[in-house]
Amino acid sequence: MKRSHLVKIAMIVLFSLGSLGVVGGSFFLRKAFSSSSEPEIVTDTSRYTQIRNQLISNNYQVKHFPNTIPADAKDVRIAYSPGSLQGGSFFQIRVKESPEKIKKLLAQYKTVAKHEYRGGNTNDHANLPNGVPTTFFYTSDVSEESFPPSYEILVLDAQDKGSPGFKWNHGDSYGVAIDSLASEIVYWNEQW
Template sequence: MKRSLPTRHYGSIQLLQIAVIVLMSLSSIGIVGVGFVVKQGLSVRNHQAKIIKDTSRYREIRYQLWLNQNQVKHFPDRIPADASNVNLAFSRGFLQGSNFFQIKFKLPEQQIKRLLTQYRTVAKHLYRGGNTNEHANLPNGVPTTFFYTSGSQEDSFPSSYEIFVLGANDRGNTEFKWNHGDSYGVAIDSSASEIVYWAEEW
C-alpha cells in the first residue's frame, strides 16, 4: 500500500499536466479562431465602407468598373473641361449591398439650361428634392438615389434640385416590390448651375 501511493500521486500530476496542455491548446485555437472572425468582420466592414472619390478615375469607373453600361450611357464621356467643383462617389456593393455611381459638377449657366430642357422631355419620373426612400414611397414612386456627392453628411437633395429618373427597373417580387432593381438619371439645380449624374443598383 505504501509503495503504490507515490505512483498514484505521480499519475495524478501527469494527468493534470496533460489536461492543462490540452486546455491551453484549445484556448490558443479559440483565440486564433476568434481573431480570424474579427479580422474577416473588419475586412467586410472596410469593403462595405470603401467609396472611391478620386475624380481621376472617372473614365475607369464609367467604362470598366460599372458593368451595366446601359445604366450610365447618359453620363458624359469624360468630365467636361469647363466643369468645376467636381465630386465623385462610386461604390461596388458587397453581398446584398447596393452599387452606386455619382458625379456632380458645376457648369456654365447656359449649358445647365440646355440640359434641363433636354432631360425634362425624356424623364420617366420627376421629383423635387428628397432621396430614394422618399421617392419610392410616393404614389407610383420609384427608387432614385441618395445625395452621395453632397460634400456633407446630408443624404437628401435640397428642394432646389429637380431629380429626373431616366430608367428604373423593379426586379423584386409581388410581395416585396423593389427588393432588387436599378435606377439611373440626373439631378439638376439650375440656381447653383449644378448637375448630378447617378446610377444605382441593389
C-alpha cells in the same frame, strides 16, 4: 545531440506555424465579424473614366454620364461604391457647369425623364404614389443624404427586379439631378 537538435527545430517550426495560424485566424475572424461591412466609397476624380468604362462593360446604365469630366467643369465630386453581397452599388458625379449648359441639359433630360421629383432622396421618392427609387445625395458637400428642394431629380429609367410581394426589393434606377440656381448637375446610377 542530433536528436535534441531535431526536437528543438521541430518545436521552433511548430511554434512558428502555430503563431502564423493564430495571426491568420484572427485576421479572418476579424473580417468575418467586422461591424464595418460597408464597401469603401471611391471619391478620387482621377478614376472617373476608368470606373465609367468598367460599369459600361458590366451593362450598368451610365451612358448618360459624360465620357470624361468636362474640361470646363468646376467643383467636381464623385462617389462610387461597387457594392457588396448584401448591399447595392452606386455611382455619382456632380459638376458645376455654366448656366447656359445647365439650362440645355435640363431641357434635354426633361423630355426623356420617366419620373420627376423636387428634392428628397430615394426613400422619399419610392414612397410616393407611383413613386420609384432614385438615389441619395452621395456627392453632397455635407453628410446630408437628401437633395435640397432646389434640385430637380429626373429619373431616366427604373427597373423593379423584386419578387411578388417584395416590390423594389431588387432593381436599378438612373438619371440626373439638376440645380439650376447653383448651376450643378448630378449624374447617378443605383443598383440594389
